[in-house]
Amino acid sequence: xxxxxxxxxxxxxxxxxxxxxxxxxxxxxEEVLRRDNEAHNALRQDLxxxxxxxxxxxxxxxxxxxxxxxxxxxxxxxxxxxKDAPGALLGFPLRxxxxxxxxxxxxxxxxxxxxxAVSQLASQAADMRRTLYxxxxxIFTPTNYTFVDRLVDNASLAVKALINADSSAIINGPNGExxxxxxxxxxxxxxxxxxxxxxxTVTDVVExxxxxxVRIYINVASETAFRALAGFTAYxxxxxxxxxxxxxxxxxxxxxxxxxxxxGIFESAEVWTKPWVPANYLFVADVGSxxxxxxxxxxxxxxxxxxxxxxxxxxxxRAQYQEHxxxxxxxxxxxGAALRFxxxxxxxxxxxx
Amino acid sequence: MADVTKSALASMDSSxxxxxxxxxxxxxxGEALAVAAPCYIKxxxxxxxxxxxxxxxxxxxxxxxxxxAYSSGEAVALFGVGARFRYxxxxxxxxxxxxxxxxxxxVIGDAATTGGTVAVARxxxxxxxxxxxxx
Numbered sequence: 001x002x003x004x005x006x007x008x009x010x011x012x013x014x015x016x017x018x019x020x021x022x023x024x025x026x027x028x029x030e031e032v033l034r035r036d037n038e039a040h041n042a043l044r045q046d047l048x049x050x051x052x053x054x055x056x057x058x059x060x061x062x063x064x065x066x067x068x069x070x071x072x073x074x075x076x077x078x079x080x081x082x083k084d085a086p087g088a089l090l091g092f093p094l095r096x097x098x099x100x101x102x103x104x105x106x107x108x109x110x111x112x113x114x115x116x117a118v119s120q121l122a123s124q125a126a127d128m129r130r131t132l133y134x135x136x137x138x139i140f141t142p143t144n145y146t147f148v149d150r151l152v153d154n155a156s157l158a159v160k161a162l163i164n165a166d167s168s169a170i171i172n173g174p175n176g177e178x179x180x181x182x183x184x185x186x187x188x189x190x191x192x193x194x195x196x197x198x199x200x201t202v203t204d205v206v207e208x209x210x211x212x213x214v215r216i217y218i219n220v221a222s223e224t225a226f227r228a229l230a231g232f233t234a235y236x237x238x239x240x241x242x243x244x245x246x247x248x249x250x251x252x253x254x255x256x257x258x259x260x261x262x263x264g265i266f267e268s269a270e271v272w273t274k275p276w277v278p279a280n281y282l283f284v285a286d287v288g289s290x291x292x293x294x295x296x297x298x299x300x301x302x303x304x305x306x307x308x309x310x311x312x313x314x315x316x317x318r319a320q321y322q323e324h325x326x327x328x329x330x331x332x333x334x335x336g337a338a339l340r341f342x343x344x345x346x347x348x349x350x351x352x353x
Numbered sequence: 354m355a356d357v358t359k360s361a362l363a364s365m366d367s368s369x370x371x372x373x374x375x376x377x378x379x380x381x382x383g384e385a386l387a388v389a390a391p392c393y394i395k396x397x398x399x400x401x402x403x404x405x406x407x408x409x410x411x412x413x414x415x416x417x418x419x420x421x422a423y424s425s426g427e428a429v430a431l432f433g434v435g436a437r438f439r440y441x442x443x444x445x446x447x448x449x450x451x452x453x454x455x456x457x458x459x460v461i462g463d464a465a466t467t468g469g470t471v472a473v474a475r476x477x478x479x480x481x482x483x484x485x486x487x488x
Contacts, residue, residue, distance in 0.1 A: 002442065002479065002480050003439070003478065003480050003481060004362070004439065005364060005365075005366045005437060005438065005439035005480070005481050006362065006364030006365070006366065006439050007364055007365050007366065007367045007370065007420070009420075009421055100367070100368055101367075102366065102367020102368065102370070102371075103367070312368075312371065314371035314372065317367045317370055317371040318367070319367040319368055319371065
């Protein structure tokens with residue numbers, strides 16, 4: 001979204017129909033808006049629940065399997081000792097985001113609580129958009145990178161993508177399956193949307209033991225094409241009666257929100273439309289697992305969530321700065337897989353907020 | 354030379370505006386002034402008029418940008434170096450902007466004019482400009 005630089009002055013006031021903010025009581029106003037920010041932060045956290053765990057950790061060790069083989073021996077044998085590579089460190093970024101509002105003293109004296117609330121709502125909406133952008137970037141960018149922790153101590157942290165053939169050691173599957181870290185990737189691509197491509201992407205997640213509550217997230221623009229795939233069973237509109245002579249999904253379709261709902265089942269994975277999934281991409285994860293695909297790193301001891309961080313007054317201008325510190329990084333590199341289905345080669349989508 | 358189309362939502366940024374030098378105090382508009390318009394203070398009456406780069410004359414002088422629109426006769430404040438403004442859309446970052454020769458004045462463009470030979474502002478992204486001169 002384009003930057004909306006500007007200062008509130010008399011010409012910016014909404015129609016004055018109630019008392020000014022000064023008469024209402026600035027302290028009361030700020031208390032109301034503080035509680036409103038708390039409600040916004042709770043709502044934002046609720047949105048993250050399926051895919052994101054929150055932590056103050058800067059980095060964690062990714063677990064791996066102690067490998068090796070049982071070797072047949074005879075009465076003379078003393079076989080060689082074996083050793084496996086330890087798990088790799090996964091770093092999580094921490095970034096600072098600000099939203100500033102400025103005004104003149106005259107505007108402040110004349111503004112109503114509604115004027116104040118408009119700027120508050122703008123900051124909350126911006127916070128939500130930026131959050132979704134950062135999540136998309138963490139999920140759909142297929143490359144690892146080094147993050148310099150400039151807000152803490154300039155330490156270099158290794159931030160990883162989902163497993164991406166970077167030669168990392170990969171934990172064995174639940175049935176003893178082994179995976180070659182040099183070739184195994186969860187970033188898939190196909191020239192078109194096909195059942196086989198979707199199945200392969202789901203398998204990428206399930207074969208690592210993540211199969212309790214698998215979901216496929218798609219953009220609403222892909223819904224029609226997805227519904228046409230072999231293996232898809234649709235949830236039916238509640239306004240339509242079930243056919244007693246056919247096997248149909250028991251769950252009904254949510255008709256209140258077309259771009260954020262479960263639409264059916266594809267080979268035991270539930271398919272959801274989500275507004276944050278880029279067009280021609282999909283994402284698969286087991287949302288029931290305690291190993292979430294992403295973590296949100298926050299800073300210990302800091303004021304959490306979107307909050308008023310600072311004010312500067314240089315008469316006749318005043319500015320308030322709302323701030324939110326967080327960062328998203330991949331945690332469970334195996335509990336997540338992406339598919340691009342408009343090109344045979346995977347590349348990160350063009351993202352905006 | 355092309356004039357930069359100004360957005361109807363043009364406005365000054367408070368963060369930079371509160372630290373930018375300003376000219377004000379018993380300073381009045383000699384004509385209606387547009388928001389985010391380059392202006393000069395006329396020697397004959399001490400009032401503020403919108404700059405125009407048609408010729409090398411007083412009208413091509415520059416004393417600051419207006420933070421809002423003013424009616425003729427209103428008290429005015431002009432902002433100088435460092436003040437940032439939302440100005441337009443689709444701007445090319447890093448482009449010098451000059452006082453335009455468009456009739457009516459108060460317009461900036463992407464090339465020097467007869468009177469406007471020194472840049473008064475510079476684009477910093479696709480929507481915003483920053484004042485780079487005090488006069």
